[in-house]
Amino acid sequence: MTRVIEPQPKILDITLYQGGPSKIAGQDNAVKLSSNENPFGTPDGAKAAFTKAAHQLHRYPNTDHSALRQAIGDVHGLDPQQIIVGVGSDEIITFLCQAYAGVGDEVIHTEHGFSMYRISTLAAGATPVCVPERERVVDVDAILAACTNKTKIVFIANPANPTGTMIGQREVSRLADGLPPQAILVLDGAYAEYVEAFDGGAALIETRDNVVMTRTFSKIYGLGGARIGWGYGPQEIIDTLNRVRGPFNMSEPQLAAAEAAVKDRDWVEKCREENTRLRAWLAEALMEHGVPSDTSCANFVLARFIDNDEAENCDAYLKSNGLLVRRVAGYGLPNCLRITVGDESSCRRVAHTIGQFLEQSR
Numbered sequence: 616m617t618r619v620i621e622p623q624p625k626i627l628d629i630t631l632y633q634g635g636p637s638k639i640a641g642q643d644n645a646v647k648l649s650s651n652e653n654p655f656g657t658p659d660g661a662k663a664a665f666t667k668a669a670h671q672l673h674r675y676p677n678t679d680h681s682a683l684r685q686a687i688g689d690v691h692g693l694d695p696q697q698i699i700v701g702v703g704s705d706e707i708i709t710f711l712c713q714a715y716a717g718v719g720d721e722v723i724h725t726e727h728g729f730s731m732y733r734i735s736t737l738a739a740g741a742t743p744v745c746v747p748e749r750e751r752v753v754d755v756d757a758i759l760a761a762c763t764n765k766t767k768i769v770f771i772a773n774p775a776n777p778t779g780t781m782i783g784q785r786e787v788s789r790l791a792d793g794l795p796p797q798a799i800l801v802l803d804g805a806y807a808e809y810v811e812a813f814d815g816g817a818a819l820i821e822t823r824d825n826v827v828m829t830r831t832f833s834k835i836y837g838l839g840g841a842r843i844g845w846g847y848g849p850q851e852i853i854d855t856l857n858r859v860r861g862p863f864n865m866s867e868p869q870l871a872a873a874e875a876a877v878k879d880r881d882w883v884e885k886c887r888e889e890n891t892r893l894r895a896w897l898a899e900a901l902m903e904h905g906v907p908s909d910t911s912c913a914n915f916v917l918a919r920f921i922d923n924d925e926a927e928n929c930d931a932y933l934k935s936n937g938l939l940v941r942r943v944a945g946y947g948l949p950n951c952l953r954i955t956v957g958d959e960s961s962c963r964r965v966a967h968t969i970g971q972f973l974e975q976s977r
């Protein structure tokens with residue numbers, strides 16, 4: 616018998632996700648500004664809740680996540696029935712593709728869009744369609760022009776990663792309202808908490824049946840290592856996603872940590888304020904060194920260098936000085952480095968080191 620074992624269509628087109636580097640060979644205390652993590656760590660209450668829940672690891676976890684959904688609903692003024700919890704917002708993205716896109720269908724992401732949109736689309740057997748942005752900003756007209764009768768999902772992050780740019784609510788509404796009838800608009804709000812008084816697009820969902828929002832505990836809540844995200848959308852869509860969700864996708868320590876974190880409103884406030892202050896400082900300091908960036912609405916700055924070589928050499932220089940940032944050539948931005956807004960000393964150190972590099976090289 617000759618075996619013919621082959622993966623499903625498109626799986627072999629997937630390029631593996633590249634995480635931000637976390638180590639520099641030979642250096643024990645590198646400063647990591649490569650994965651948009653919270654420099655203040657995790658709220659104490661979330662750590663305590665995680666540890667406490669770990670005493671019950673022999674028990675299967677709750678399957679409906681009702682306590683966490685209720686807590687999220689209370690904090691954000693949302694109906695808990697319309698919330699789904701997943702292993703990071705990555706898993707919600709996967710559920711959406713799995714449930715709504717398959718062979719022959721198209722899923723739109725934008726030019727510099729988050730790479731999991733393409734990966735999850737291909738994993739579902741569907742075809743990713745990449746739409747140009749306008750100067751690193753999502754272009755609603757270009758997306759609408761790219762829609763066909765095969766378009767099933769449109770993914771945008773607002774604010775976007777790795778550009779940090781945002782489009783306004785009117786543009787988002789125009790996008791939602793202009794989509795073909797079979798398409799869902801997914802608003803990825805991984806960085807929504809960094810924008811003051813921004814609901815991530817939740818209000819749009821109240822009046823539309825084709826919009827889903829995804830959110831994460833990985834960024835402002837400092838729980839990237841615990842893997843917790845959630846989605847909010849029309850009841851019919853959430854019920855559909857729950858059909859593909861594994862019943863025990865979340866462990867009790869994850870659920871308990873997220874519940875404690877979401878209730879800690881002072882934490883969110885403090886982290887947002889510090890991020891806003893230090894992000895402005897960092898962008899300004901880079902500009903003084905001749906390195907521009909777009910106004911960022913997230914917890915990172917996308918620094919633009921003259922060309923690919925300069926960005927690559929600067930990255931190497933930063934590494935040799937114990938600083939890890941993110942190259943984003945794979946996102947179509949070869950002349951850029953994405954720098955997470957760290958604590959004050961990290962911001963000062965990274966700006967100073969970039970200044971030193973440019974003094975020597977320009």
Ligand SMILES: Cc1ncc(COP(=O)(O)O)c(C=O)c1O
Binds near residue numbers: 702729842
């Ligand atoms: C835009 C965007 N969406 C989603 C995610 C995934 O986050 P999570 O850790 O919740 O899976 C990230 C993580 O970097 C992101 O930048």
